[in-house]
Amino acid sequence: MKEEAQARWNSRLRLSDVVSESLLEVSRRPARTVMTGLGVALGAAAVVATVTLVSTIRFQVSDQFDARRATQIELRTRSGDTGAAWMPTGFPPDSTTVERVKGLSGVEGVAVVRETREQLSAAINQVLDPTMTPAQTKIYGLNADALDLLELDLFGPGWTEWHDRTGQRVAVLSSATASQLGAPDIQVGDRIHLEGETFTVAGLLNGSPRLPGLAGGILIPLGSVDRFELDTDRDRVIVVTAAGAAQQLATVLPIAFSPNMPDGWIAYAPQDDATLRLAVDDHLQTFALALGGIVIALGVVTIGNATLTSVMARIHEIGLRRALGARPSHIVTHIVVDAALIGLVGGVIGAALGLLATLSVAAVQGWVPVIEPRILAIAVVGGFLAGAVAGVYPSRVGSRLEPTEALRRE
Amino acid sequence: MSIPDPIVSCVEMSRTYCGSVPVKALRAANLTIHRGEQVAVCGPSGSGKSTLLNLLGLLDRPSAGSYRLLGVDTTDLGERPRAGLRAEAIGFVFQSFHLLPGRSAAENVAMGMLYTGAARIERTNRARHVLERVGLADRADTDVTRLSGGERQRVAIARAILHEPALLLADEPTGNLDTGIGSSILDLLGELHADGYTQIIVTHNDAVAQRATRRIDVVDGRLIDSGT
Numbered sequence: 001m002k003e004e005a006q007a008r009w010n011s012r013l014r015l016s017d018v019v020s021e022s023l024l025e026v027s028r029r030p031a032r033t034v035m036t037g038l039g040v041a042l043g044a045a046a047v048v049a050t051v052t053l054v055s056t057i058r059f060q061v062s063d064q065f066d067a068r069r070a071t072q073i074e075l076r077t078r079s080g081d082t083g084a085a086w087m088p089t090g091f092p093p094d095s096t097t098v099e100r101v102k103g104l105s106g107v108e109g110v111a112v113v114r115e116t117r118e119q120l121s122a123a124i125n126q127v128l129d130p131t132m133t134p135a136q137t138k139i140y141g142l143n144a145d146a147l148d149l150l151e152l153d154l155f156g157p158g159w160t161e162w163h164d165r166t167g168q169r170v171a172v173l174s175s176a177t178a179s180q181l182g183a184p185d186i187q188v189g190d191r192i193h194l195e196g197e198t199f200t201v202a203g204l205l206n207g208s209p210r211l212p213g214l215a216g217g218i219l220i221p222l223g224s225v226d227r228f229e230l231d232t233d234r235d236r237v238i239v240v241t242a243a244g245a246a247q248q249l250a251t252v253l254p255i256a257f258s259p260n261m262p263d264g265w266i267a268y269a270p271q272d273d274a275t276l277r278l279a280v281d282d283h284l285q286t287f288a289l290a291l292g293g294i295v296i297a298l299g300v301v302t303i304g305n306a307t308l309t310s311v312m313a314r315i316h317e318i319g320l321r322r323a324l325g326a327r328p329s330h331i332v333t334h335i336v337v338d339a340a341l342i343g344l345v346g347g348v349i350g351a352a353l354g355l356l357a358t359l360s361v362a363a364v365q366g367w368v369p370v371i372e373p374r375i376l377a378i379a380v381v382g383g384f385l386a387g388a389v390a391g392v393y394p395s396r397v398g399s400r401l402e403p404t405e406a407l408r409r410e
Numbered sequence: 411m412s413i414p415d416p417i418v419s420c421v422e423m424s425r426t427y428c429g430s431v432p433v434k435a436l437r438a439a440n441l442t443i444h445r446g447e448q449v450a451v452c453g454p455s456g457s458g459k460s461t462l463l464n465l466l467g468l469l470d471r472p473s474a475g476s477y478r479l480l481g482v483d484t485t486d487l488g489e490r491p492r493a494g495l496r497a498e499a500i501g502f503v504f505q506s507f508h509l510l511p512g513r514s515a516a517e518n519v520a521m522g523m524l525y526t527g528a529a530r531i532e533r534t535n536r537a538r539h540v541l542e543r544v545g546l547a548d549r550a551d552t553d554v555t556r557l558s559g560g561e562r563q564r565v566a567i568a569r570a571i572l573h574e575p576a577l578l579l580a581d582e583p584t585g586n587l588d589t590g591i592g593s594s595i596l597d598l599l600g601e602l603h604a605d606g607y608t609q610i611i612v613t614h615n616d617a618v619a620q621r622a623t624r625r626i627d628v629v630d631g632r633l634i635d636s637g638t
Contacts, residue, residue, distance in 0.1 A: 008491070008494075009482070009490075009491040009492075009494030009495045009498065009499070010490055010491065010493075010494040011490070011493040011494045011496070011497040011498075011525040011526070011527075012497075012525065012526065012527030013524065013525055013527070014527060014529075014530075016530065017524060017530060020530065021524075024512075024513065024517075028512040028513075029512075316508060317508075317510060319508075320504075320508040320510075321524075321525075322469070322493075322496075323467065323469060323496060323502045323508075324496065324497060324502075324521060324522060324524060324525055324569075325493050325494065325496045325497020325498070325524075325525030325526065326493065326524075326525050327489055327490060327493045327525075328489065330493075330525065402469075402470070403469040403470075404464045404469050404470050407469070407504065407508070
């Protein structure tokens with residue numbers, strides 16, 4: 001008989017009714033819903049804003065630095081590196097070697113740089129003004145390709161491969177160097193004197209992003225620098241590569257330069273900072289998630305408190321629902337879903353606020369915002385789950401109320 | 411479904427509230443109520459009327475004795491079938507209506523079958539039909555907070571009969587209403603009785619008891635059946 005009753009009499013609550021009942025409850029007091037969900041909203045906003053801002057900043061950093069950092073290999077001779085006595089390794093590389101290297105897939109060009117051992121005397125219009133004291137400066141020899149490959153910001157023609165091959169006496173210098181020489185308003189075509197030899201100014205240098213040190217000296221063709229005493233320890237070849245190819249090319253370039261003696265060269269590829277940056281990003285993301293988690297935890301407490309207060313205020317309703325056939329588990333479901341919906345509202349508001357913060361910062365900074373839809377979904381779902389968690393304790397309190405007690409307490 | 415008879419059968423049913431001083435709210439009650447009866451349970455405050463109603467409505471469990479509802483021994487019945495019986499076999503009318511504010515009359519009435527698993531559309535259609543039955547067809551979409559006391563009690567009665575329960579329990583249904591409106595509510599309950607609803611009405615109002623087909627007095631937790 002009891003089994004028969006168990007099977008015959010059974011209260012049932014449809015999922016759609018659970019949702020519609022909660023929607024009614026949540027929408028009945030929209031201001032309370034929003035205010036209650038604000039704790040979760042702030043947490044979600046913190047997570048979304050921090051994660052998307054980290055992504056956005058990372059993108060800007062990558063955009064500005066990756067091209068140079070990942071496309072440049074510096075090669076030095078082993079003797080230059082250690083000072084050990086090595087057989088000559090073919091520096092500077094001849095045109096055949098350069099062409100061979102340029103033929104490698106991913107190589108965009110080869111820049112050769114030499115520099116003088118000492119600060120050499122340089123002067124402007126020394127002939128016209130013999131009383132002027134010459135300044136001391138470094139002199140760098142560069143092949144013609146280097147002017148483009150090293151992305152020199154140059155005003156003036158510079159020099160060509162012919163100037164280089166024939167040892168023409170042309171020079172490029174920055175305005176800072178010109179000032180040092182006492183002629184800040186120097187023009188292309190003016191003459192300067194290096195160790196007593198006259199050179200024609202073929203360009204004014206405004207910047208040298210790949211090798212910033214060049215801006216502090218005077219640049220002349222590689223074929224002309226031999227006339228001065230060179231610091232061979234500083235001899236180097238800069239190979240510019242396609243993006244992402246530097247790491248791999250660094251392993252084969254010594255062979256390409258000296259097939260018979262590859263050990264004579266050392267290739268310095270840029271450190272693969274992607275891993276480092278990822279680690280930094282991970283830390284930032286962890287920080288963001290931890291911060292957001294703390295705020296969300298506060299939000300959970302807020303919703304939990306508000307839900308508990310709401311349960312206390314709705315005791316008679318709980319009694320009524322029990323009288324209408326609700327089981328304790330139905331009461332739990334109602335209260336948890338109510339809280340979860342409030343959390344969901346908080347999550348949506350938080351995602352929107354976080355997104356707005358990132359877009360605002362990006363707009364002010366002129367950055368391209370990087371928004372991962374996944375983080376928005378996580379914020380919304382996280383808000384929902386946080387609300388549900390917040391509703392667990394109040395729901396237990398509500399479900400344990402005796403219906404007679406609940407109906408009487410109103 | 412044919413309704414078993416008797417609907418209510420209590421044997422030596424008692425309810426004692428535990429505490430520092432145990433209170434015997436209901437003492438060895440023997441009660442049988444047959445299909446179609448309208449029973450008034452009368453007595454002063456604290457006599458045990460509401461305790462009896464709560465036990466009959468399966469909102470509470472007896473401390474001793476047995477209670478059969480529709481032939482089902484509810485004494486040791488689990489919460490699931492007890493809730494099922496409340497959802498499908500019992501209708502409650504409360505003194506203070508217990509309507510949910512912010513919802514329309516139809517939405518409140520539709521709650522009467524919320525826990526029966528009936529589809530929302532079916533509940534809504536039946537709610538409008540029942541509201542028409544209690545004379546509130548034109549107030550179906552009105553927020554219950556904007557209804558008069560009498561209208562609210564009619565909505566509460568409509569909710570209680572939405573699922574055509576075998577047993578309608580009313581706890582002081584006119585307690586919060588003035589005489590005229592209370593009388594109209596009693597008229598409505600009388601009509602429902604005429605329609606075949608078995609009713610137990612708890613009241614301390616003799617006028618209410620006089621309309622019932624049977625009167626039971628509760629004095630210090632003991633039932634005194636005055637018969638029809």
